[in-house]
Amino acid sequence: MVIEEVIERVIQRDPGQKEFHQAVREVLESVEPVIKKHPEYVKAKILDRVVEPERQIIFRVPWVDDNGDVQMNRGMRIEFNSAIGPYKCGLRFHPSVYEGIIKFLGFEQIFKNALTGLPMGGGKGGSDFDPKGKSDNEVMRFCQSFMTELYRHIGPNTDVPAGDIGVGGREIGYLYGQYKKITNRFESVLTGKGINWGGSLVRPEATGYGTVYFCEEMLKTKGESMSGKTVTISGSGNVAQYAAEKAMQMGAKVVTLSDSGGTIHIPDGLTKEGWDFVMDLKNVKRGRINECAEKFPCEYYPGERPWRFECDVALPSATQNEVDADDAKKLLDNGCIAVAEGANMLSTPEAADLFVQNGILFGPGKAANAGGVATSGLEMCQNHVGMAWSFEEVDKHLHNIMVNIHKTSLAASEKYGAPGNYIVGANCAGFVKIADSMLDLGVV
Ligand code: NDP
Ligand code: 2IT
Numbered sequence: 001m002v003i004e005e006v007i008e009r010v011i012q013r014d015p016g017q018k019e020f021h022q023a024v025r026e027v028l029e030s031v032e033p034v035i036k037k038h039p040e041y042v043k044a045k046i047l048d049r050v051v052e053p054e055r056q057i058i059f060r061v062p063w064v065d066d067n068g069d070v071q072m073n074r075g076m077r078i079e080f081n082s083a084i085g086p087y088k089c090g091l092r093f094h095p096s097v098y099e100g101i102i103k104f105l106g107f108e109q110i111f112k113n114a115l116t117g118l119p120m121g122g123g124k125g126g127s128d129f130d131p132k133g134k135s136d137n138e139v140m141r142f143c144q145s146f147m148t149e150l151y152r153h154i155g156p157n158t159d160v161p162a163g164d165i166g167v168g169g170r171e172i173g174y175l176y177g178q179y180k181k182i183t184n185r186f187e188s189v190l191t192g193k194g195i196n197w198g199g200s201l202v203r204p205e206a207t208g209y210g211t212v213y214f215c216e217e218m219l220k221t222k223g224e225s226m227s228g229k230t231v232t233i234s235g236s237g238n239v240a241q242y243a244a245e246k247a248m249q250m251g252a253k254v255v256t257l258s259d260s261g262g263t264i265h266i267p268d269g270l271t272k273e274g275w276d277f278v279m280d281l282k283n284v285k286r287g288r289i290n291e292c293a294e295k296f297p298c299e300y301y302p303g304e305r306p307w308r309f310e311c312d313v314a315l316p317s318a319t320q321n322e323v324d325a326d327d328a329k330k331l332l333d334n335g336c337i338a339v340a341e342g343a344n345m346l347s348t349p350e351a352a353d354l355f356v357q358n359g360i361l362f363g364p365g366k367a368a369n370a371g372g373v374a375t376s377g378l379e380m381c382q383n384h385v386g387m388a389w390s391f392e393e394v395d396k397h398l399h400n401i402m403v404n405i406h407k408t409s410l411a412a413s414e415k416y417g418a419p420g421n422y423i424v425g426a427n428c429a430g431f432v433k434i435a436d437s438m439l440d441l442g443v444v
Contacts, residue, residue, distance in 0.1 A: 003028045006047045017100030023107050030427040033416040046435045055079040059149040063141045077125035080106040083437040085119035090164030092126035111430030112366035115405045118377035131166050143174035151179050162191040162376050188383035191376035200379035202394040208242025210371015210402045215340035217406035218361040227251035232311040234258045235318030236289050239342040243315045256306035259289040263306045266298040310334045317342030325350035341365035367409050367426040374401045
């Protein structure tokens with residue numbers, strides 16, 4: 001079968017990139033019903049072309065630490081697919097970063113961005129630099145060095161990076177400052193910018209809020225809502241923070257948060273004061289989640305993930321492959337009815353299969369967390385017309401976009417013979433848009 005051959009070729013061409021192989025398999029296997037209906041995609045080698053990035057840039061990032069010692073990291077930007085718009089996607093700074101991770105994220109992003117309905121192509125970038133434990137000055141020098149190479153490859157109509165793990169408002173500021181200094185241009189070349197210098201209201205909140213809006217739409221199909229639900233969340237970074245806030249605003253009880261050190265369980269639910277503490281701890285003090293146990297009633301479980309704690313809804317929002325088959329079984333045994341992925345490719349294929357087989361609501365990352373990049377698109381839009389919209393206006397657009405992504409994914413799941421399977425629905429809907437655009441644009 002054509003799909004299996006393409007996957008085999010990907011593995012042979014880049015044998016070490018297991019996360020990328022996983023993402024390719026997940027997307028291509030689920031678009032099989034589309035391929036059967038569209039022999040013209042096979043003839044035009046759309047599958048072979050869509051799994052090969054249009055361009056990959058890998059570069060040296062030397063910088064000087066606070067002791068005056070020279071440090072060296074690797075930077076990269078994978079410009080994957082620009083069939084429907086300029087490359088639009090985040091930058092990840094984390095020691096685990098290598099081509100396999102950035103390519104998996106960039107590949108997923110192609111279809112995620114297509115689902116938003118906005119004209120944005122897919123890609124990703126990043127570095128194996130670890131901002132943790134670095135001073136602000138070290139982070140600044142690293143970001144300046146990173147941008148000193150990256151600036152020549154990006155532009156408001158070419159490639160527009162944003163944040164991801166390890167890249168938040170501070171890093172975007174230093175990156176933007178350096179871009180502006182080198183090019184002498186103040187333009188929409190990054191999103192997630194500060195509100196005083198071209199950023200959009202709601203962008204910090206957007207991924208977490210959007211994930212909860214998507215989850216609410218899934219729940220509605222079963223006559224349910226977020227109100228009164230017990231919710232487990234993993235992570236305590238940008239996505240987790242605002243998923244927690246929106247879930248609480250919608251009347252849910254948030255009982256876990258985590259970081260790479262472990263999980264806190266809050267049996268009575270996170271309060272507004274508890275949430276404020278986490279925001280300060282993670283965004284200002286850059287501390288560890290276990291410090292919550294000294295401030296409000298909760299139990300800290302070192303080295304554990306949140307999935308064994310009872311919940312109705314799970315919003316995994318940390319990193320890829322964080323929910324495995326054992327975790328999925330625990331969630332199912334505990335009566336969880338909905339999982340919406342705030343992070344990218346969070347569930348292993350085995351875990352995702354278990355959710356689908358057991359008929360629970362499962363929103364894959366490329367649909368559920370698309371609110372972040374969608375609001376980046378709204379930031380670009382405001383920059384292009386030189387305006388700044390109100391919080392309510394941006395939030396309304398975000399909400400509409402999430403409702404539409406849900407509707408589109410559900411409709412595609414029905415059209416392609418897997419009603420209610422949002423993996424099939426999101427992948428097929430995103431893929432058809434990209435494949436049709438690639439056909440229109442010829443062999444390029
Ligand atoms: P942050 O850097 O703000 O937070 C990441 C969180 O995940 C932290 O709590 C971190 O813990 C935890 N984490 C990271 N790596 C690991 C690991 N290997 N094991 C366990 N925990 C880990 O990133 P974001 O919140 O922005 O991103 C979270 C996820 O959401 C990512 O998968 C990202 O791709 C995805 N996403 C982000 C969007 C955005 O707009 N920011 C948009 C769409 C998706 P610690 O601090 O201990 O490392
Ligand atoms: O994974 C993602 O969608 C992001 N990190 C957000 C990218 C963006 O361009 O806002």
